[in-house]
Amino acid sequence: MSSHDTHAHSGHDHHELSWLRKYVFSIDHKMIGIQYGLTSLCFLFFGFTLVMLMRWQLAFPGKELPIIGKLLGEAAFPGGVMAPEFYNQLGAMHGTIMVFLGIVPLAVGAFGNYLLPLQIGAGDMAFPKLNMMSYWVFFMGGVTMLLSFLMPGGAAQSGWTSYPPLSDIAPAGQTVWLLGMVFLITSSLLGSVNFIVTAIQLRVKGMSFFRMPIFTWCQLVTAFLLLLAFPPLEAASVLQLMDRVAGTSFFMPTGLVISGEQSHFAGGGNPLLWQHLFWFLAHPEVYVLILPAVGIVAEVLTTNTRKPLYGYNTLVYSVIFLGFMSFVVWAHHMFMTGMGTTLSSFFQATTMIISIPSVIIVTTFLLTLWGASIRFNVPMLFALAFLPMFAIGGLTGLPLGLTASDIYLHDTYYVIGHFHYVVAPGTLFAMFAGIYHWYPKLSGRKMSEFWGKVHFWGSFVCMNGIFMPMLFVGMAGVSRRLYDMSLYAHAKAVFPLNIVMSVSAWSLACFQIPFILNLFISWRKGQKVGDNPWDCTTLEWATPTPPPHGNFTHPVEVHRGPYEYAGDEAEFVPQNV
Amino acid sequence: MDELIPYIYKPHPVTGITNGKFGTWLFLASEVMLFGALFSAYIMLRVGSESWPHGYQELHVAWAALNTVVLIFSSVTIVMAWVSLKLNKFTNFRIYMGLTLLCSLAFLAVKSVEYMDKFHHQHYPWTSNFFGIYFTLTGLHAIHIIGGIVVNAYLMGPGAKLWKTNPEQFTGRIECAGLYWHFVDLVWIFLFPTIYLL
Amino acid sequence: MSASAEEVKKHVKTYWGVFGALLVLTAVTVAVGYKHLPIHWAIIVCLVIALTKGTLVGGYFMHLFGEKKIILWCLALTVFFFFLVLLLPVIVVQEDAVTGPMWSPAPAGSAPVEAPAHE
Numbered sequence: 001m002s003s004h005d006t007h008a009h010s011g012h013d014h015h016e017l018s019w020l021r022k023y024v025f026s027i028d029h030k031m032i033g034i035q036y037g038l039t040s041l042c043f044l045f046f047g048f049t050l051v052m053l054m055r056w057q058l059a060f061p062g063k064e065l066p067i068i069g070k071l072l073g074e075a076a077f078p079g080g081v082m083a084p085e086f087y088n089q090l091g092a093m094h095g096t097i098m099v100f101l102g103i104v105p106l107a108v109g110a111f112g113n114y115l116l117p118l119q120i121g122a123g124d125m126a127f128p129k130l131n132m133m134s135y136w137v138f139f140m141g142g143v144t145m146l147l148s149f150l151m152p153g154g155a156a157q158s159g160w161t162s163y164p165p166l167s168d169i170a171p172a173g174q175t176v177w178l179l180g181m182v183f184l185i186t187s188s189l190l191g192s193v194n195f196i197v198t199a200i201q202l203r204v205k206g207m208s209f210f211r212m213p214i215f216t217w218c219q220l221v222t223a224f225l226l227l228l229a230f231p232p233l234e235a236a237s238v239l240q241l242m243d244r245v246a247g248t249s250f251f252m253p254t255g256l257v258i259s260g261e262q263s264h265f266a267g268g269g270n271p272l273l274w275q276h277l278f279w280f281l282a283h284p285e286v287y288v289l290i291l292p293a294v295g296i297v298a299e300v301l302t303t304n305t306r307k308p309l310y311g312y313n314t315l316v317y318s319v320i321f322l323g324f325m326s327f328v329v330w331a332h333h334m335f336m337t338g339m340g341t342t343l344s345s346f347f348q349a350t351t352m353i354i355s356i357p358s359v360i361i362v363t364t365f366l367l368t369l370w371g372a373s374i375r376f377n378v379p380m381l382f383a384l385a386f387l388p389m390f391a392i393g394g395l396t397g398l399p400l401g402l403t404a405s406d407i408y409l410h411d412t413y414y415v416i417g418h419f420h421y422v423v424a425p426g427t428l429f430a431m432f433a434g435i436y437h438w439y440p441k442l443s444g445r446k447m448s449e450f451w452g453k454v455h456f457w458g459s460f461v462c463m464n465g466i467f468m469p470m471l472f473v474g475m476a477g478v479s480r481r482l483y484d485m486s487l488y489a490h491a492k493a494v495f496p497l498n499i500v501m502s503v504s505a506w507s508l509a510c511f512q513i514p515f516i517l518n519l520f521i522s523w524r525k526g527q528k529v530g531d532n533p534w535d536c537t538t539l540e541w542a543t544p545t546p547p548p549h550g551n552f553t554h555p556v557e558v559h560r561g562p563y564e565y566a567g568d569e570a571e572f573v574p575q576n577v
Numbered sequence: 578m579d580e581l582i583p584y585i586y587k588p589h590p591v592t593g594i595t596n597g598k599f600g601t602w603l604f605l606a607s608e609v610m611l612f613g614a615l616f617s618a619y620i621m622l623r624v625g626s627e628s629w630p631h632g633y634q635e636l637h638v639a640w641a642a643l644n645t646v647v648l649i650f651s652s653v654t655i656v657m658a659w660v661s662l663k664l665n666k667f668t669n670f671r672i673y674m675g676l677t678l679l680c681s682l683a684f685l686a687v688k689s690v691e692y693m694d695k696f697h698h699q700h701y702p703w704t705s706n707f708f709g710i711y712f713t714l715t716g717l718h719a720i721h722i723i724g725g726i727v728v729n730a731y732l733m734g735p736g737a738k739l740w741k742t743n744p745e746q747f748t749g750r751i752e753c754a755g756l757y758w759h760f761v762d763l764v765w766i767f768l769f770p771t772i773y774l775l
Numbered sequence: 776m777s778a779s780a781e782e783v784k785k786h787v788k789t790y791w792g793v794f795g796a797l798l799v800l801t802a803v804t805v806a807v808g809y810k811h812l813p814i815h816w817a818i819i820v821c822l823v824i825a826l827t828k829g830t831l832v833g834g835y836f837m838h839l840f841g842e843k844k845i846i847l848w849c850l851a852l853t854v855f856f857f858f859l860v861l862l863l864p865v866i867v868v869q870e871d872a873v874t875g876p877m878w879s880p881a882p883a884g885s886a887p888v889e890a891p892a893h894e
Contacts, residue, residue, distance in 0.1 A: 123581040126596040235614035247703030593843040606853040613857040663783040770821035774808035
């Protein structure tokens, strides 16, 4: 709708745009993608910082945190020791920031925005102004979330899941959290409408659905998940806002006693209602986190094995099926809520079914590697590491999907270990692979291979150092949100593992320093490369570097599938040839 | 490349629709899920409650019925506004769009009178879950009405300049605004019996 | 729907006809509402009327009758998930869909169901 003035200046050069229109309020999908990328990387680092603080309390409970403890003030660190309330805030905000402000905007906002139009040969997104709005609404949501730390009583502290009734009676930070969520959901909604319309309407001549790169397929399915799964959380957020602001009791049961006093709520509400609406979003959300990663890994793997992707069609159908099934499994997060056995069995069955397409995806990737002469560059290392890490994450999920074993493992560190394996060394490694892989398209230069390898090996060892012990701690029966684990007899044996995890977490932070420096220094100093340094076949490499406004200088037409590699180093046929 | 983004006002040859219309429908799809979740909450709270009043005991059916008629009428006028553009009668478009806006304002007026009456009788969102859900659902619907008024007023006022330069695109925009407006009407068609009559 | 001017003219009559039908249905649903039927009948009647009205608005005003396939597919998907989010939580919260008492919880104070003697 918004584009008569967009293409008014498409004929001219984009240099006419003022600095503000070009870099800040840009409607060019590439600039918006970069904005999303930088913002989300900052949020990722911030979220990681929160957890590094938590890891101090977990490894050395009750010990004074030197220097930083003093800096953060008496409210959060009375006498230099972390307050339990502050610990809860850190936990809740770490989860929220990592999921909604880190991974999703990086995977969808940054990679999707930058690459999807390029890969289908479009000049821009279907609604460029909406795209800009989506970023700025996201940005406002992020700022709102950060501001919640300044509220009296601190930020949200009821976990990233915000279960009522606790969240209903939590301090004001929770209200700000809900407002932030409304912003973030609105932003995802605007983004997803844009992605779907772009992927379906703006494909260039010859780009049939089954010639679309896997990355684009994954983004398309992800966009549908965002479109249809997020609104229930918006509804739930509105209801919880009403509970907190207008005094309704949608989530407050009758006769609730808070700190020894009868609550002032009218009662009659249902705390489980929140859990249903929350997980109706949050399970598809898991696939929002993983599908773009699958897409990136597919691109990187096939490029660096120099082979066509094994089972392209199977992979596409698996991704679609995965997206569809992700809507029907949510109550496996709620086996402990007293659901009837029939429905538990139903959700257990759907959960087992959804592991089938996941296994197919990993299998096609493994078969792509079979017999290939693999180029072990940095993006490929990250993509290769994704496979076992994602597999560990997936397989540790099976005992959680089965009701019998879930009763024991529910809400323990095992759960934390499981989903972090999926998201941190899984999705995040794929994101790193993507950054190293597409960086030359953005800048015309490669990132340093040496420092990339340092980043990779360091991160790989540290990630496992953090999350593998968590599985053991969880199997010892230690609950996930404990402020001081050392107080519990059953945690005594596994408590020392906390020191391993904390040291690994802090070392992981150190290994991100070469990445951050590499990211910025290579922009000016990296090794110069041509338009298609990795010899790729997909359309984004057929543009000049960096792609100008409007992306393609010549009209493109697609003549073949996305991955026509001939097994040899130099033999490949781009889609547009 | 002659234009940066194709199919803004010409339909795509395969899908047969413009970007804007497709986008609007996708947006409505997500709205369906939003209201689906809210209706789900309503059912769950009602089924789980010990006692739940019938809507007609606590609320004024007559006002809501009047509002239903007003909204239905506005749905016809906005579709007629689109028809007028299709028939190239811009004056008629103005009249019908004006009627639509009047209806939406009338709807809000009746709604506010109703709210005032409830407050007068000491019925607030925190009185009971019945009133909680009543205020939440009708309030959220009213926000959608306000959104519609903003869009429609823009398209009738400053947005109508587009008619002179690109009538096809403008007609498309009116169709999209109409789709949204019909959806708001549709939500009310379900809200009215569930809240007021049952 | 990109219809020509002549087709559009034909539609005008339909639109006003639909308007009439919607008014009649509103009157019917209000009239039935005043009858204060037993709740399950009231739900059925109200929902049937609302669905009819919804179909009329969707089908004629929003042109869903004869709409392009891509839109219908997207909506079909949405409707599926809509019913999922609408009904599943309710079913899950109710005791147990098959084995437990579902829609008729025992009235407060009534005697518990006698367990079969097992000896």
